[in-house]
Amino acid sequence: xxxxxxxxxxxxxxxxxxxxxxxxxxxxxxxxxxxxxxxxxxxxxxxxxxxxxxxxxxxxxxxxxxxxxxxxxxxxxxxxxxxxxxxxxxxxxxxxxxxxxxxxxxxxxxxxxxxxxxxxxxxxxxxxx
Numbered sequence: 538x539x540x541x542x543x544x545x546x547x548x549x550x551x552x553x554x555x556x557x558x559x560x561x562x563x564x565x566x567x568x569x570x571x572x573x574x575x576x577x578x579x580x581x582x583x584x585x586x587x588x589x590x591x592x593x594x595x596x597x598x599x600x601x602x603x604x605x606x607x608x609x610x611x612x613x614x615x616x617x618x619x620x621x622x623x624x625x626x627x628x629x630x631x632x633x634x635x636x637x638x639x640x641x642x643x644x645x646x647x648x649x650x651x652x653x654x655x656x657x658x659x660x661x662x663x664x665x666x
Contacts, residue, residue, distance in 0.1 A: 548599075559600070585656075586623035606663055614661050615660045
């Protein structure tokens with residue numbers, strides 16, 4: 538079984554391929570790296586954790602669709618927040634994107650993210666049918 542890199546046009550891949558990929562498919566498994574609220578290099582939702590969560594999930598959805606799936610195939614999320622008080626925003630965004638039952642999730646607050654202005658980062662795993 539080979540690994541396939543999945544990409545979408547509005548999210549840059551790492552400049553050094555040894556650093557990994559934004560999204561890898563191996564068989565029916567899809568692994569989406571931590572997505573941030575940058576779209577075409579522009580920060581979406583500055584100071585707005587709900588809009589940043591939405592943008593992260595838009596990226597997750599784009600990767601899953603590019604791999605031939607739907608959001609119903611997403612089975613797990615990791616949600617990283619710079620402030621745990623943003624947890625309700627993350628929950629609201631999940632309700633907007635996922636049908637019942639939504640994916641399992643780990644939510645971690647109080648983290649430093651890679652770029653200034655980021656409030657949220659979300660990674661995902663999906664099992665494609």
